[in-house]
Amino acid sequence: MRSYDVEPTVGGDPNDDGGGGTRGRAGAVLAILMTAIRRDLAEGVYHPRERLVEADLVERYGTTRAAVREALIQLTSEGLVERSPNRGARVRGMSLEEAIEIAEVRRALETLCAGLAAAKATPPERLRILGLSKTLQAAAGEGRVEDYLTANAEFHALIQDLSGHAIAQGILGTFRHRPIDRFFPQPFRARPPMVSVDQHERIAAAIAAGDVEGAEREMHEHLSDLVETLRGYEERGETRPGT
Amino acid sequence: MSISPGVLHPGRSGAPGAEAGGRVRHAGRRRALATSPIEQVAEAIRTDLADGTFSPHERLVEADLVDRYGAPRAAVREALIQLAAEGLVEREPHRGARVRGMSLAEAIEMAQVRRALESITVRQAAVRATPEQRAAIVALADALCDAANAGDVGTYLKLNARFHRSIDAMAGNETAREILVQFGRRPIDRFFPEPFRPIPPTASVEAHKRIAAAIGTADPVEAEAAMYEHLSDLVNLLRRFEHRGSE
Numbered sequence: 366m367r368s369y370d371v372e373p374t375v376g377g378d379p380n381d382d383g384g385g386g387t388r389g390r391a392g393a394v395l396a397i398l399m400t401a402i403r404r405d406l407a408e409g410v411y412h413p414r415e416r417l418v419e420a421d422l423v424e425r426y427g428t429t430r431a432a433v434r435e436a437l438i439q440l441t442s443e444g445l446v447e448r449s450p451n452r453g454a455r456v457r458g459m460s461l462e463e464a465i466e467i468a469e470v471r472r473a474l475e476t477l478c479a480g481l482a483a484a485k486a487t488p489p490e491r492l493r494i495l496g497l498s499k500t501l502q503a504a505a506g507e508g509r510v511e512d513y514l515t516a517n518a519e520f521h522a523l524i525q526d527l528s529g530h531a532i533a534q535g536i537l538g539t540f541r542h543r544p545i546d547r548f549f550p551q552p553f554r555a556r557p558p559m560v561s562v563d564q565h566e567r568i569a570a571a572i573a574a575g576d577v578e579g580a581e582r583e584m585h586e587h588l589s590d591l592v593e594t595l596r597g598y599e600e601r602g603e604t605r606p607g608t
Numbered sequence: 609m610s611i612s613p614g615v616l617h618p619g620r621s622g623a624p625g626a627e628a629g630g631r632v633r634h635a636g637r638r639r640a641l642a643t644s645p646i647e648q649v650a651e652a653i654r655t656d657l658a659d660g661t662f663s664p665h666e667r668l669v670e671a672d673l674v675d676r677y678g679a680p681r682a683a684v685r686e687a688l689i690q691l692a693a694e695g696l697v698e699r700e701p702h703r704g705a706r707v708r709g710m711s712l713a714e715a716i717e718m719a720q721v722r723r724a725l726e727s728i729t730v731r732q733a734a735v736r737a738t739p740e741q742r743a744a745i746v747a748l749a750d751a752l753c754d755a756a757n758a759g760d761v762g763t764y765l766k767l768n769a770r771f772h773r774s775i776d777a778m779a780g781n782e783t784a785r786e787i788l789v790q791f792g793r794r795p796i797d798r799f800f801p802e803p804f805r806p807i808p809p810t811a812s813v814e815a816h817k818r819i820a821a822a823i824g825t826a827d828p829v830e831a832e833a834a835m836y837e838h839l840s841d842l843v844n845l846l847r848r849f850e851h852r853g854s855e
Contacts, residue, residue, distance in 0.1 A: 466783035473724035473784075532717040533724075536787060 391432070398428050398436050406445055406456065406542050413548050417446060417454040445542055459548040461604050465595045467540055472588035474537055475521065478528035479568060479584035480577045486527050491573040494523060498569035505558040513558060514546075520565055524572070524584075545591070552594040561587070649679045649687035657696055657707065658769075658793045668697060668705040696793060710799040716846045718791055723839035725788055726772065727832050729779035734823045734831040737778045742824045745774060749820035756808040764808050765797065771816060775823070796846070803849040811841055 402422075405411060422433045437454050440446040447457040459467075486494065497520045504513040525534045546553040564587040571579035598604070653673070656662055673684045688705045691697040698708045737745070748771050755764040769792065776785045797804045815838035822831035 463783065466781045469728050469781060470725065470784050470787070473728055474721065477720055477724050530717055530720070532714070532721050536721070 394428060394432050395435055395439075398426055398432050399439060401426055402436060402440065403445070403542050407544070409547055411456045413456055413458045415456045416452075417456065419454075457543070459543060459545070461549070461595065461599055464545050464549055465592065465599065467543075467545060468588065468592045468595055471537065471540060472585060472592055474533045475524065475588060476581045476585045478525045478530055478533055478537075479572065479580040480528075481530055482524045482527035483572045483575055483577045483580035485529060486572055486575070490527055494520075494527070494569045494572050497523060498565050501565050502562050505562045510554075514553070517561075517565075520569075524568070527572070545595075549595065549598075552591055560590070564590075645679055645683040646686040646690065649673070649677055649683050650690050652677050653687060653691060654696065654793050658795065660795065660798050662707045664707055664709045664799050666707045668707065670704075694790075708794075710794060710796070712800065712846065712850050715796045715800055716843060716850065718794070718796060719839060719843045719846055722788065722791060723836060723843060725784045726775070726839060727836050728781055728784050729776045729788070730819060730823070730835040731828040731832045732780050733775045733778035734826055734828040736780055737823055737826070741774075741778050742826070745771070745778075746820045746824045748774065749816040752808075752816050753813050756810075756813045761807045768812075768816075769795065771820075775819075778823075796842075800846070800849065803845050809841075812838070815841070 411417070417437065419430060419433050419437070422428075422436075423430055426433075437446055437448065441448055441454070445457055446454050448454045482490075482494070497516060501513060501516045501520060504510075504516055525537055528534070564583060567583040568580060568587060571583050653662075653668075662668065668688065670681055670684050670688070673679070673688075674681050677684070679687075688697055688699065692699045692705070696708060697705050699705045733741075733745075748767060752764060752767045752771060755767055772788075773792065776788050779785065815834060818834040819831060819838065822828075822834055
C-alpha cells in the first residue's frame with residue numbers, strides 16, 4: 366500500500382483555503398495573455414523601448430484590464446518590460462554590455478548543444494541539419510535576407526533540439542524573447558553572409574559526421590564572430606552602433 | 609532566471625502538477641526588485657534551500673513557514689507559488705508544497721551548464737580581479753585544502769560553494785551569474801550525496817588550487833582550462849554514478 370505523507374490536519378491540503386477555483390480561472394487567462402505577449406515580443410511586434418499602454422493591450426489581446434496589469438508586473442520581473450513611475454511601461458531595451466553577456470552565454474551553451482547533437486543525432490536528423498545548411502546557403506546566395514534570417518534561427522533551434530539538453534534549451538529559449546539582432550542589427554547585416562554560411566556548413570558537416578569536438582569547435586568559432594563584433598563596438602565606445 | 613519543471617523534464621519530476629511549457633523567467637539582468645513581503649519570504653526560502661535547511665522532497669507547511677520567517681500567511685502562500693514557477697518547489701492539489709526533487713539526468717545537465725558558464729566567469733575573473741580578490745581566492749583554496757585534511761566535511765562543502773560564488777561575483781557577466789545563482793539554490797550534492805563520498809576527493813582540492821593560482825597570476829587561459837577540467841570531473845562523477853551496477 367502506498368503511503369502518503371499525511372499532514373496532521375483534516376481535509377487534505379493544509380495550504381488550500383478553497384480559493385483555488387477562482388485563482389485557477391484568472392490564472393488561465395493570464396497564462397494565455399503572457400504567452401501571446403511573449404510571442405509578439407519575440408517576433409518583433411514591439412520595438413525596443415516602445416510604450417506599452419494598458420488600454421491598447423486590453424484591446425489588442427481582447428482581455429481584461431486586470432490581466433494586463435498583472436501581465437505587465439510579471440513581464441517586469443522577467444526582465445522583458447521596464448516600468449517607470451511617470452512614463453508607464455515600455456519594452457526593455459538592451460545595453461551593449463548585456464548584449465555581450467548574452468552572446469557569451471549563448472556561445473558557451475550552443476557549443477555544448479552542438480557537441481551533444483553530434484553525439485546523438487540519428488541518420489534522419491543528420492540529413493535534416495545538412496538540408497537546413499543548404500537552405501541557408503541558397504537564401505544567402507540569392508540575396509533573400511529574410512529567408513536567410515529565418516533559416517538561420519531554425520538552424521540554431523534544430524541543433525538545440527537535437528542536443529536533447531532541456532536546461533540549456535530552457536535558458537537559450539528565454540533569450541529568444543529579446544533577440545540580440547533586434548537591439549543591435551548591424552552585426553547581422555554588415556558581415557558578408559558567405560562567411561556565416563561557410564560556418565554553418567562546417568557545423569552541419571561535423572554534426573552529420575558525429576564529430577563532437579569538431580561540432581563544438583565550429584560552433585564556438587561561429588558565435589565568436591558575434592562576441593568579437595560586439596566587443597569591438599564596446600572598445601570603440603560605440604554603445605549605439607549604426608545610429 | 610528560472611526554468612519551470614515542465615520545461616526541464618515534463619513528467620520526470622514526478623509532480624502531477626508540473627505543467628508542460630510552464631512559465632520561464634528571463635535570464636536577464638535582475639532589475640532592482642521591490643522588496644515586497646512576498647519577495648522577502650521567497651528569498652528567505654531560496655537561501656534556506658541553498659543552505660540545505662530543507663531537504664529534497666521535504667514538505668513546506670505554510671503555518672511552519674509563517675512561524676519561521678515571521679511573515680503573513682498570504683505572503684508565504686504567494687512566495688510558494690512564485691517558487692513553484694521557478695522550479696524550486698512543487699505544489700500538488702490537496703498535498704501542499706514540497707521541495708522539488710532532482711533526477712540524475714537533471715543533475716548531469718546542471719553540471720554541464722555550470723561547466724560551460726563557469727568557464728566564462730573564471731576567465732573574466734582572472735582578467736578583472738583586484739589584487740585583494742586574487743589573494744582572497746588563493747586563501748580560500750588553501751582553506752579548502754585545510755578542511756579536506758582535517759576531514760571537516762561541513763566546512764569543506766560550505767567553502768566549496770563560496771569558492772565558486774566568489775569567482776562568479778568577480779566576473780562581471782551578470783547574465784551568467786544569475787543563471788549560476790539559480791543553480792546554487794539546488795546544490796547537486798544535497799540531492800545526490802552518495803557520489804560525493806568520501807569527501808573530499810583529492811582531485812577536487814588540487815583543482816581549486818590550480819584555478820585559484822591561475823586567477824592569482826591573471827592567466828585566463830589556464831584558469832579556464834583548470835575550471836573546465838574540474839567541472840568535467842563532476843560531470844563524469846555523476847555519469848559513473850548513473851551507470852553504477854550496470855556494465
